[in-house]
Amino acid sequence: MTDSTVGAPAQPPAQTAGLASGGAGSRRFRGARNYLALIPFHLYLAVFLILPTLIVAIGALTTAVVDAFVYSIQLSIATAIAGAVLGGLLAWAVARGKPNGLLRQFVIAASGVLAQFGGVMLAFAFLAAFGFNGLVTIFLRDTLHLDLLTDATWIYGFAGLVVVYTYFQIPLMLIVFLPSLDGLRQEWYDASASLGGSSGSFWRHVGGPILAPSFLGALLLLFTNAFSAYATAAALISQGSPLATLQIGASLQSEVVIGRENVGKALALGMIVIVSVVMVIYALIQRRASRWVR
Amino acid sequence: MTASPGAPLSAAAPDIGALAARPRGVGGGRRPSPLQRSARIAILVIVIGYLGLPLFAMLEFSTRGNYGSRSLDSYAAMLNNQDLIDGVTTSLQIAVLTVVGMLLLLVPTMVWTVVRVPRMRRVVEFLCLLPLAIPAIVLVVGIGPIYRWMGQHLGAVGASPLTLAFIDIVLCLPFAYRAIDSSLRSIDSATLADASRSLGAGWPRTIFQVILPNIRAGVLSASVLAIALVLGEYTISSLLSFNTLQVAIYLLGGRDPFISVAVSLSALVFAFILLIVIARVGGGGRRDQREVEEPAT
Numbered sequence: 063m064t065d066s067t068v069g070a071p072a073q074p075p076a077q078t079a080g081l082a083s084g085g086a087g088s089r090r091f092r093g094a095r096n097y098l099a100l101i102p103f104h105l106y107l108a109v110f111l112i113l114p115t116l117i118v119a120i121g122a123l124t125t126a127v128v129d130a131f132v133y134s135i136q137l138s139i140a141t142a143i144a145g146a147v148l149g150g151l152l153a154w155a156v157a158r159g160k161p162n163g164l165l166r167q168f169v170i171a172a173s174g175v176l177a178q179f180g181g182v183m184l185a186f187a188f189l190a191a192f193g194f195n196g197l198v199t200i201f202l203r204d205t206l207h208l209d210l211l212t213d214a215t216w217i218y219g220f221a222g223l224v225v226v227y228t229y230f231q232i233p234l235m236l237i238v239f240l241p242s243l244d245g246l247r248q249e250w251y252d253a254s255a256s257l258g259g260s261s262g263s264f265w266r267h268v269g270g271p272i273l274a275p276s277f278l279g280a281l282l283l284l285f286t287n288a289f290s291a292y293a294t295a296a297a298l299i300s301q302g303s304p305l306a307t308l309q310i311g312a313s314l315q316s317e318v319v320i321g322r323e324n325v326g327k328a329l330a331l332g333m334i335v336i337v338s339v340v341m342v343i344y345a346l347i348q349r350r351a352s353r354w355v356r
Numbered sequence: 357m358t359a360s361p362g363a364p365l366s367a368a369a370p371d372i373g374a375l376a377a378r379p380r381g382v383g384g385g386r387r388p389s390p391l392q393r394s395a396r397i398a399i400l401v402i403v404i405g406y407l408g409l410p411l412f413a414m415l416e417f418s419t420r421g422n423y424g425s426r427s428l429d430s431y432a433a434m435l436n437n438q439d440l441i442d443g444v445t446t447s448l449q450i451a452v453l454t455v456v457g458m459l460l461l462l463v464p465t466m467v468w469t470v471v472r473v474p475r476m477r478r479v480v481e482f483l484c485l486l487p488l489a490i491p492a493i494v495l496v497v498g499i500g501p502i503y504r505w506m507g508q509h510l511g512a513v514g515a516s517p518l519t520l521a522f523i524d525i526v527l528c529l530p531f532a533y534r535a536i537d538s539s540l541r542s543i544d545s546a547t548l549a550d551a552s553r554s555l556g557a558g559w560p561r562t563i564f565q566v567i568l569p570n571i572r573a574g575v576l577s578a579s580v581l582a583i584a585l586v587l588g589e590y591t592i593s594s595l596l597s598f599n600t601l602q603v604a605i606y607l608l609g610g611r612d613p614f615i616s617v618a619v620s621l622s623a624l625v626f627a628f629i630l631l632i633v634i635a636r637v638g639g640g641g642r643r644d645q646r647e648v649e650e651p652a653t
Contacts, residue, residue, distance in 0.1 A: 152403040155396045169404075171631040176407065178531075179588035179627045182602045183620035184410070186609060190617050191413030198413065229410065232403060261389070290491030293590035297606050307493045314500060314595050330497040334490065341489040 126309070127328055131336070134289055134306040137220065141227035142284035148228070149235020149284075150277065156236065157243040170240070173233030180230050185297035188226050192217045218299050226294060231284050238283055242276035279347040286337050286344075306333060411621070418618035430618035440619060443604030446517050450600065451586040453521035455579045458532050461525065463575065466536055467563050471549045484533035487526055492591040499523055503596050517598035520589070527592075528585045532578035539574025543567075577634040584627045 152169070159165050176184070191198045216222050246269055254264040292307040299305075301312065306329050313326030421427030434440060462484075469477045487495075506514035513519075545567055552562040568575065590602035601623070609616040 148403050148406070151399045155399040155403075158392075158396055165400075167632070167635050171628055171635055172407070174631045174634075175584075175624055175627045179584050180624070181588050181590045182606050182609075183588075183624050186605070186613070186617050186620040187410035187414050187624075189609075189613065190417035191410040195417075196413060197416045198409070229407065232407060261392075286489075286491075290493065292491070292493040293594075293602070296594070297590070297609070307491070310493050310497060311591075311595055314497065326497055330494045333494050337489055337491060337494075 124325070124328075126304075126325065127332065129304050130306040130309045130329060131332060133220075133304040135336075137223055137227065137305070138285045138288040140224050141231050141288045142281050144224070144228040145231020145235050145284050145288075146239075146277065146281045149232040150239055150280075152232060153236045153239045153243050157240060169236065173236045175233075177230055177233035177237060181293035182297040184226065184230060184294045188217060188222075188229070188298065192222070192225075218303075222298070223295060223303075223305070226298065227288050227291065230291075230294065231288060234287055235280055235284060238280045239276060242273055246272065275347050275350045279344050282340050282344040282347070286340050289340075290333070290337060411624070414617050414621040418614055418621055420614065430614040431622070433612075433615050434618050434622070437608070437615060439599070440601075440604050440608060440615075443599050443601040446599060447587050447589075447601035449518055450521050450524060451583045453518060454524040454528060454586050455582050457521055457525045458528055458582055459575065459579070462529070462532055462536060462578075463568065463571075464563050466533070466540060467545060467549070467567050470540060470545045481533065481537070484529040486529075488530050492527060493595075495523070495526075496592050496595045499592070500596065517593070517600065520593055520596070520598055520600065521586075523592055524582070524586050524589060527589070528578075528582040531581040531585065535578040535581060536571060536574040539571035543570045545570075580630050580634050584630050587623065588627065 156166055156169050188196075190196055193199065217226070250268055251264055254268050259267070290307065292311060295303065295305055295308055296311055299308065301308075310326045310329045310333075313329070418430045419426050419428060421429065465480060469480050503519065506519060508514070548566055548570065549562050552566040553559075557566065587601055589600065590606065593600040594603050594606065605616050605619050605623070608619070
């Protein structure tokens with residue numbers, strides 16, 4: 063508001079009026095006094111609008127809720143980064159292969175299955191590998207005589223969830239990122255090479271900047287993917303994990319405990335807010351990224 | 357192709373059929389240096405090894421017999437387990453209802469927006485992609501009371517697990533939309549509709565007998581994706597206490613892990629075959645269209 067009145071034609075009369083009443087200091091004072099007139103309005107809204115909202119929000123943010131979100135967000139960030147790096151590398155390796163080759167079709171179909179339809183089955187896959195009687199656990203114990211993983215409880219903790227979640231993040235990254243890699247054109251590489259650029263300088267000055275928005279967007283998508291995942295963790299861990307989605311599930315299953323369901327609703331609302339914010343940023347980034355995708 | 361300009365969210369639900377048969381990018385054309393070739397092989401071995409290890413462990417685990425021998429007993433037992441058969445039957449019925457419901461809801465709507473109200477196309481697209489932004493676990497919190505009400509007031513129909521089809525239709529919208537949309541974009545539906553209408557066909561006939569045969573590939577891959585999604589759905593059915601395939605697998609895991617691992621592996625392989633079918637159909641459909649279109653342009 064103040065910005066728009068500075069250059070406006072109405073300004074000179076106001077200025078002379080200010081000068082007439084005794085200089086710059088009192089003008090500033092009058093400016094402040096003008097703001098004071100708005101205090102009743104803001105005070106009223108603070109008491110009857112903002113305060114109730116805060117009470118609801120703070121009431122929702124019990125330590126259990128905060129812990130759940132902190133745990134879920136840490137897990138989501140860790141697995142989004144791991145999945146994006148490993149999945150990005152896999153996408154590059156696949157994009158360099160034959161366009162209609164067997165490897166490409168195999169990896170894409172397998173990725174579709176593992177990224178989107180895994181759920182409970184992935185939990186059993188990991189129990190078959192790293193559970194108490196799992197292949198890897200037995201191999202380490204009997205063949206290598208390492209008791210590193212033999213108690214098989216690590217799979218139910220944070221480290222286990224990171225390994226399991228990364229497992230379905232990699233295929234999702236491949237599916238999302240492959241079109242961007244396919245969109246890098248041979249002509250751009252040739253142009254870069256004919257101007258004397260090396261492979262490294264191509265990636266630094268052309269490929270990298272073009273892929274950066276897609277990569278960032280994929281990272282956000284992977285974050286929401288891990289953040290919203292329920293089935294795999296639910297099948298792996300029966301109870302007691304602070305993971306937000308598992309807490310919501312637990313609150314739905316124990317409706318007899320009064321107030322527990324409201325924790326579920328508070329968590330659900332929090333999830334919608336977080337996912338919405340991330341998806342809006344994702345959409346903005348994607349708009350830029352899609353410029354280069356055929 | 358994958359990212360339509362108006363809908364940035366769409367890249368989150370890529371069309372798997374289209375992805376499998378894409379043109380050659382920068383990757384293929386250059387002659388790889390030895391360093392790049394070995395880097396590529398190392399990446400493939402490590403990442404595919406990571407993805408393959410648990411699957412191999414499932415195969416090993418589910419074929420364990422007595423005293424270190426190999427046996428297929430778990431796979432045989434799988435076929436005699438009544439809970440499992442019930443779960444598969446329920447899930448297959450839900451899958452059929454979901455596919456039919458999804459097609460009836462989506463195909464006329466999408467054709468209509470393209471032909472008659474193109475302005476609404478972005479709105480419909482946004483709404484179809486919305487389930488990507490609302491996690492299933494959040495949806496189930498809100499859908500719980502609705503299903504409780506249906507169970508109490510609509511008798512046997514309302515309490516049936518088949519009502520899960522309602523929510524599964526919503527969950528498969530993003531994938532189904534992407535698949536049908538890419539088919540719909542490759543034909544000139546407005547002209548087709550005008551031609552059909554001017555020859556005296558009504559709208560139902562225009563949509564189902566003129567447009568539908570032309571977007572067969574998209575409809576087929578949307579249907580296959582919906583089937584895969586229904587067969588893999590766990591979150592909502594378990595929290596609403598319906599016995600679907602995934603719930604049966606989970607419950608079985610507590611009693612007989614060997615059979616449940618055998619079922620899990622079979623289900624993953626089945627889903628894999630379905631997606632290979634999509635890739636074939638999607639790629640094949642596109643090739644046909646190109647052959648028809650190219651002489652004209």
